[in-house]
Each structure stands twice: as C-alpha cells, then as structure tokens.
Amino acid sequence: MTANFAPPILSWRAIAVWRRNLLVWRKRSIPTILGNLADPMIYMFGLGYGLGGLLPAALPAFGGGSYIAFLATGTVCASTMNTASFEALYAAFSRMHDQKTWEGIINAPMALDDVVFGELLWAAAKASLSGIAILIVIWALGLTSSPLALWAIPVIFLTGLAFAAPGLIFTALAPSYDFFMYYFTLFITPMTFLSGVFFPLDRLPEGMQMLSQVLPLTHAVALIRPLLFGQVPELPLLHVGVLIVITVFCHWIAVALTRRRLLS
Amino acid sequence: MATPLEVIDLRKRYGGREVVAGVSFALQKGECFGLLGPNGAGKTTTLRCCLGLTVPDSGSITMVGEPVPQRAREARLRVGIVPQFDNLDPDFSAAENLLVFGRYFGLDDATIRTRIPRLLEFAGLTSKAAVKIPQLSGGMKRRLTLARALVNDPDLLVLDEPTTGLDPQARRLIWDRLQGLLAEGKTILLTTHFMEEAERLCQRLAIMDEGRIIAEGLPQTLIAQHISVSPSSLRPANLEDVFLKLTGHELRD
Numbered sequence A: 001m002t003a004n005f006a007p008p009i010l011s012w013r014a015i016a017v018w019r020r021n022l023l024v025w026r027k028r029s030i031p032t033i034l035g036n037l038a039d040p041m042i043y044m045f046g047l048g049y050g051l052g053g054l055l056p057a058a059l060p061a062f063g064g065g066s067y068i069a070f071l072a073t074g075t076v077c078a079s080t081m082n083t084a085s086f087e088a089l090y091a092a093f094s095r096m097h098d099q100k101t102w103e104g105i106i107n108a109p110m111a112l113d114d115v116v117f118g119e120l121l122w123a124a125a126k127a128s129l130s131g132i133a134i135l136i137v138i139w140a141l142g143l144t145s146s147p148l149a150l151w152a153i154p155v156i157f158l159t160g161l162a163f164a165a166p167g168l169i170f171t172a173l174a175p176s177y178d179f180f181m182y183y184f185t186l187f188i189t190p191m192t193f194l195s196g197v198f199f200p201l202d203r204l205p206e207g208m209q210m211l212s213q214v215l216p217l218t219h220a221v222a223l224i225r226p227l228l229f230g231q232v233p234e235l236p237l238l239h240v241g242v243l244i245v246i247t248v249f250c251h252w253i254a255v256a257l258t259r260r261r262l263l264s
Numbered sequence B: 001m002a003t004p005l006e007v008i009d010l011r012k013r014y015g016g017r018e019v020v021a022g023v024s025f026a027l028q029k030g031e032c033f034g035l036l037g038p039n040g041a042g043k044t045t046t047l048r049c050c051l052g053l054t055v056p057d058s059g060s061i062t063m064v065g066e067p068v069p070q071r072a073r074e075a076r077l078r079v080g081i082v083p084q085f086d087n088l089d090p091d092f093s094a095a096e097n098l099l100v101f102g103r104y105f106g107l108d109d110a111t112i113r114t115r116i117p118r119l120l121e122f123a124g125l126t127s128k129a130a131v132k133i134p135q136l137s138g139g140m141k142r143r144l145t146l147a148r149a150l151v152n153d154p155d156l157l158v159l160d161e162p163t164t165g166l167d168p169q170a171r172r173l174i175w176d177r178l179q180g181l182l183a184e185g186k187t188i189l190l191t192t193h194f195m196e197e198a199e200r201l202c203q204r205l206a207i208m209d210e211g212r213i214i215a216e217g218l219p220q221t222l223i224a225q226h227i228s229v230s231p232s233s234l235r236p237a238n239l240e241d242v243f244l245k246l247t248g249h250e251l252r253d
C-alpha cells in the first residue's frame, strides 16, 4: 500500500496520452471551443454590462477601470478553472471508468504514472485554450492592450495545472459521476465568489479574506488581473509558488490514489 | 536469450482470501503454455501479476528478462497482451486504435502505418478499418484486440481467453493465426475454457484450482496419468475428462 504513495515518475511518455486526447478532440474541436466560450461570455457580458451599467464608469475598487474590464480579467481565471476541473473530473473519469481507456493504455509499455501525468497536461492545455479564448475577446474589445498581457498565457497554463491536479484526485476516488456535484458545489462554485473574480476581496468579511488566501483561484486572479491591466503583479513569486505547490502535491496524491484504484 | 517468463511462488490475497496461493511455472521460448481452471481459479489474477498490472503480495516474476513489477513497463515493450475483457478505445476506429496503441510503444507513425494493413488482414477486419469500436460486434472486437497485441511485434503473447465470444469460424481463424505466430518463434501464454483449444495449441498445460497449480504437463501425459479408463465407451479419454476429474463436477464460485 505504501508503495502506491511513492513519488510519481514523470516521463515524456505522457505525451502519448496527451496526443491521444488531442486526436479525439480534433474531431469535434469547433463545437467544444464554442461551448467552452459561450458560458463565460454570457456571464461576462450579462454581469459586466448589466451590473456594470449601474456603476460609475471608473471605480478605484475595480483598479480604476470599468466593471466589465475587472470582471473580464477574473473570467479568464474562472473559465480556466472550470475547463480544467471539468476535463479532470467528468472527461477523465469517463476515460478511466466507462471506456477503460486507461486500462488499455497500461497494456502497452506505459505506467499509470504516465497516464495520470498525460491527463494532467491535457486538462491544463485544454483549460489554457478556454482562458486564452477569453483573453482574445478581451483584447478585441480593447479592454487590454499591454504587452504584459502575454505573460498571462503561462500563468493560465499553470492555473490549469493547479485545478486539474485536485480534480484528478477526485476522479481517482469517485464511485460515480454524482460524486463530482459535491466537488463543484462545495469547492468550485464558492471559490468563484471568494477569489475576487466578481468583486474585490476587500468586500469580504475578514475571516473570509483569510480563507480566500488559501484558495488557488485567488492566486491566479492576483497574477492575471494586474498583467492584463498592464501592471506587474505584487508578490508574483508567492502566487506562482502557491500554484506550483498545489499542482505538485495534488498530482502526487492523484497518482497514488489512481495506482491504488487500478493496480490492486 | 532470456526465459520468456518465470514465476516463483506467486501469492495474492483479496480481502482475507488467497486467490493465488503459491504458483510457480516457467515458459520455454517458442512454446504455447496453457493455464486452465474453473471460474475464479485465479488465472486472470496470475496473468495480471505477471504483466505488472496487479501488485502481488509475494513471489518473484521475471518476464522477458526483466523483474516484475519493478521493470514491468520495460518488459511490456516486448510483450503483447489480450486482456480477458476488451479495452479497445471507443473514441477511435479500428485502424486508429492500432495507430494510437502503437504510439504508446514509442513507435513512429510511419512504422505503425505500414503495419496496420497487415494487422487488420490478420484479424480479418480489413473492411472494418474505418469503423468505430462501438459499431463492431463482440467477436470483431476480440479479433482487433489480438491484432492490437501484435502492433509491437512482441516476443511473448499473454492471452486471457482470446477466443471467448468468437464463433467457430473466427475461433478457427485465431487458432490458425496463433499457430502461425508459434511457427515464427513467438512464445504464448494463454488461458482458455475450451479444451479443444488447449489440446490443439498448447505444448504444455497447467490446471489451476483455488489459487494453486494442481497438475502440469503435456496434454497427452495428463490424460494418460489421470484417466485410466475412458468415462465413455464411445470415445477415447480427453482433456475435459482430466479437467472434470481434477476440479470436480460442482459449479465453482
């Protein structure tokens, strides 16, 4: 049993799993891109213009810009989070549980570590695509113009990793799809409200502000929003460090639990 | 040339029950070794341990010269696997399954693509190359799984009930193909519930029951050893008589 918790072995072989998922995705890429984009856009424009219209044009609380610019920068992070979570939960679970794809892969000279690592990289890549899609919309609307915004791209990928990894833990534990509803209602949805996506963190009661500091989405927003506004984030290494630690720790646990589930 | 597979005192427990209870056997290069036994005897568990897909509690396994489970992944580079239950990738067509599976071996696309037509031909699935897995019949999937196991041109084939679910024509096709592979010098370890299959293909057999190997030898020797008088005056004694004598007439599980 303790052998299951040996550190994951990382290998470039994981790319074969990544490519497998890419090959499937390419067959239906257009509908998925549109699907991934539609939901955050509805929120962004609905709230941004609807709610934003009630507010003065430039508020200090929103970084001196419009509410829609504030919300749009948060939406990049939230959308990345949602796509990474969805991919690491529902899509990965379907491959592992219903399709037995992971069992098939380890009939080849691939370790389960390679499979989980490949799924992690895949979910992060797919999440990056939805984050970047919103980035492009923001840019097209003229809400961002600074070259610093390009730095948001690696941060989006890191955000994808930091949400894919805990998602894969839940996938390794899940008895069925119903289990994932808890993950979304107890973890993902509250986090969206506690991480500064919709409104600044200083609006929260003090206890909540403390809580928000341990949430990965808070750190993603703290990096991506200033970058899109053309500013250098405060304490960038701290935020990057938190996202890396979450990724490494959760990936380790996910690999261990998947080994326990499939190799027993 | 390393022994294809050597297993010494393999043990595996599920819950409180030892489902593999001290199994030892070794394969010789170029032979077909059959593992027979009633449902639940521990055949699949034994095979999965050999392949590094289940971690055993104790025992030593060496497959194509590599210690398992420590270097199971490296060992699988030279092994072809047909699991008891198909796990073809339902997101892909028959040909794409072979392509994607070949990539897991680190083979380049050009190499795999030259092998695909031969593999499909081997499985009698040339006309189904572009058909998605969910649209294939059970027997077609089984044959494709066998073709998939050959994508890396393996030295050792580990086949868990390769012909279960096949019609008699398809079964004969597979027997024919397996004999061809043996003639090429490949080694085969297989489990089966078809005594005719075991008698035709296997040079040596082991009969397993309740986690233990209770008899091992050449099919003809086993028959001569265990059956002195044929249970039916209408035919000579066969392997099924040995199987039933050793493992009883009661339903298992």
Ligand SMILES: Nc1ncnc2c1ncn2[C@@H]1O[C@H](COP(=O)(O)OP(=O)(O)OP(=O)(O)O)[C@@H](O)[C@H]1O
Pocket (backbone or CB within 6 Å): A264, B014, B015, B019, B037, B038, B039, B040, B041, B042, B043, B044, B045, B046, B084
């Ligand atoms: N993952 C598992 N968890 C718990 N018990 C298991 C597990 N896998 C197998 N077993 C038990 O181990 C025993 C041996 O199973 P195994 O699949 O190895 O038998 P088998 O000889 O392959 O049978 P069959 O001919 O029906 O395929 C059975 O009693 C089975 O219930």
Ligand SMILES: [Mg+2]
Pocket (backbone or CB within 6 Å): B043, B044, B045, B084, B160
């Ligand atoms: Mg079995």
